[in-house]
Amino acid sequence: MNPLLDFSGLPRFDAIGPEHVGPAIDTLLADAEAAVKRAQSVSPVTWDSFVVPLDDATEKLWRAWGQVNHLQGVLNSPELRKAYNDNLPKVTRFASALAQNQALFAQYRALAETTDPAALDPARARTLDNALRDFRLGGAELADEAKARFAQIREELASVQARFSENVLDATDEYAFWIKDRQHLSGLPDEVIAASRAAARAEGEPGWKFTLQMPCYLPVQTYADDRALRQTLYQAYAVRASEAGDEKLDNSPLIQKILALRAELAQLLGFASYGEYSLATKMAGSPAQVLEFLRELGARALPYARQDRAELEAFAREALGLQTLEPWDIAYVSEKLKQARYSFSAQEVKQYFTEEAVLGGLFDLIKSLYGVEVVADTAPVWHPDVRFYRLQDADGSLVGQFYLDLYAREGKRGGAWMDDCRNRRQRADRVQTPLVYLVCNFGKGVDGQPATLTHDEVITLFHEMGHGLHALLTAVGELSVSGINGVEWDAVELPSQFMENFCWEWTRLQGMTRHVQTGEPLPRALFDRMIAARHFLSGMQTVRQLEFALFDMALHTEFDPVQDSVMDLLERVRDEVAVNRPPSWHRFPHSFSHIFAGGYGAGYYSYKWAEVLSADAYAAFEEAPDQLADTGARFRAEILSRGGSRSALENFTAFRGRAPSIDALLRHNGMAA
Template sequence: MQDQHGGWKLTLHAPCYGPVMQYAESRTLRQELYYSYATRASEFGKAEWDNTPLIRKLLQLRAEEARMLGFKSFADLSLEPKMAESPQAVLAFLKDLAVRARPYAEQDWTELETFARESLGMDKLEPWDVTYVSEKLRNQRYAFSDLEVKQYFPEDQVLQGLFRVIQQLYGLTVTRADAPTWHADVHFYNLRDHSGALVGEFYLDLYARNGKRGGAWMDDAITRRRRGNSIQTPVAYLTCNFSAPVGGKPATFTHDEVITLFHEFGHGLHHLLTQIEDLPVSGINGVEWDAVELPSQFMENFCWEWEVLEGMTRHVDTGKPLPRPLFDRMLAARHFQSGMQTVRQIEFSLFDMQLHTGFPQEDNPLQLLERIRDEVAVLRPPVWHRFPNSFAHIFAGGYAAGYYSYKWAEVLSSDAYSLFEENGVLDARTGARFRQEILAVGGSRPALDSFVAFRGRKPNIDALLRHSGMGK
């Protein structure tokens, strides 16, 4: 953001931090920003901002809560209402995935180090170089950049494409509507079926702005339920933090941001398309935590289909659609560094689960994290990196002993999407079945039963590995 002196102030918020680490030519600037980001809320800053004592207190209170309720650990308590049977089952799942992914991660890291040395003259690849060098390597290998692709995804065209997918899969129409909003950039929409009947409504708040919480999420404003002789229509909030329009041009999104939008809309559909009228299990309510990401991650797959992207792109200057050769290069780059990305998520998941499974309270969580990195990581951050201090998912976001659910749900979503691959990615009959067996039932039955009702069998990991470029 521009400051009062006419210069520019760089913040640690994702819309600023990410592009700086990806594109800034100054290695010193990247290092300075990386250090500030990596040491947030730690002993390296103001004492009153240090989360270390809070982490210890939270772990102590969670362990105490579990004992009071008769559980061996907080992880056992956390998993009681989830799909996963036990902490041991989760750890076995994660370690099996790590064994499969690590060879690909090691190959990714070797390629990155070689490129940095031979093409950029870097004798040692530092952590603050990784995102920057990765962008250079991807650009050289696949001859495109995020900035180039971004020009083909203006906001209005993206939304039209998203709403077209919803119409083709579920026979639903999305239209703008009038309602009071909390900011001029927020818009309100109706969701109607083929007869014109109102199914649900949602607010869409896409842009980052001062004072707005970072990240992207869906939240429920009103949940479907029976009230006397009528049914309460569900309403959702869909919130992102994309760059706002500048220079009189429409907002444009990176392909990753398009994926984020589809992801959050998947959560929204889970909330809006429920047919359950009992509030505790209506929409996303009552859905096992490790299955709640299934509809959102499922929606991400459509962002990689040509028949979807072809109609949702338009160059912001020329008006031309995304060229097929550029899409083919994007598709080839889809699995770029997927091995490194996978083991990174496994690292976070193992840390979370082991931290809440009998971890001695007198021990330092950083030591546990280092032991896990010895087992699965290929990229080691500096010793002063304080990742736990800003791991908000498990200390402030409700994912305690549940971070594994992202990968767990990816197994479900990839396997579910594979049925669309078999029948046609926009097949209306398969869409109707997904709506009926997954989206409509909410938490009224176990998620595994819903998956089996849709897929005809229990889930397996093969589709996830294939979608990640790590399987046949």
């Protein structure tokens, strides 16, 4: 049996091959199209006669395609890539046709008109409202010619965005820098040297192999005493997928194509810009409101950022003899200044965050907050390093399950993310439990040593687990508003950023640290120095995120490709908020996958928007430190369990008892008055 057609249990990742993709997708598309045809004429239109069978057929297609998409991200190969790209247009065409199907639109309207709103539970009412909205946003009300063009645009966008992501992956994986002389390795952590030596040995070469993968690139920027080595890797990383490298991997024309297609798509629907179109499904009301929010935050942060920059320049000059602070010096000088000022290094702290201790601490926190237990489980996996767990409620019942893929490797796209594999759903005879992927790109232990994580990586892991819990702890039974489905995009980061706060609690760190050599927990004196350094360069870090968010929104609302260039627009944004200016040859947009290949186009501001919500939500725990379980139960009930069954603002207000405030965010970032 084709493993992609087997929905009897967990996905058969150990059996799925590129050869299964086409036949499975063709079968599932045919089934889904037949279900759509039946749904168009069903009468009378009821939830059980219309919505349920339509969900049944389309869910199988999206689950199978989700598995293919997941493998494309974590185990990329030429064969899988071809299978993916061959089938992507077919899947996109079906999605576009579904969104524009006038007969289905009419059936949903009939259902809305003949159903007493009071008789619908909130999840079904929200599902119905979202469906009608999404038909309009999907082009269902367009004239036939415009509808055809709209579908064509969506298909083109899917293809071009996939190529953008592939180019970034290939440009990252293809780069290697070889070092023969050990003196160039001065300052680098032993584990990085060992990993680069192992990488060279794996290719039968002497010396050390350095790549642009994060577990290699970031330590070089942070610790390498060899300024030329830092510059070499910085430049290679900065120009990935641009005209400076392999012409086949240049994302320049793809950026222009993506922007043009998005602008045309928005125009067809009557929006002034793609930014307006994007915000139609978000909390923010307009691009102007987003820009005002970002600029207000920028005005608060910029004085702190300028002070941060001045301190770095002075320290570089006086302590390190660097008369100029170049971009490839910033991480290195920052780490040296932090060591000098707070008497510890990120590398020193890293020795305490052994992988098993961190996971144990994370799982203990989940139990303390929500009364659920994480238990090791078994499942077919796509790589030997992947772990699998189940989440059990207090009575032992299964809540959901998740995969954990922690380590960087070739063929795996960079970054960290959560995605759903199967959503919670109330079926006639049972509850379908959720299943999610949690993916990171940490360094793996070498020579028998356990993996250790930097504190930033610990924060990343907690962040992604927060996303996972949002999907796993939902109590909603309707697919389209279950878990993170139907949640406004600019509120999706609330549960993830909320979890980050616990990485700064002394009682938590005591239980999730164990020195890689001695087994001792993190010393209180070192923790105190970490806390003292918590807001170190926070102004600089804040304006960097604001730079990305302002650029994204301006690009999708104000950009005119005839009169302007992408790089010129970015420079104007930097004039407004940046304190660290990259060189003119830097090509940041060419690898900005969040907005050009992910779901964050005209939505990158969501990180800061949701940070306001998450900081304010965590403040509720600060205000009642002795009521952790009670506050956690309320957070689970009012936010995590609700999914998209009501608005994110309603969820937050039900938990907090009021609208969100920016004050907690400024305080948590050390920028309060």
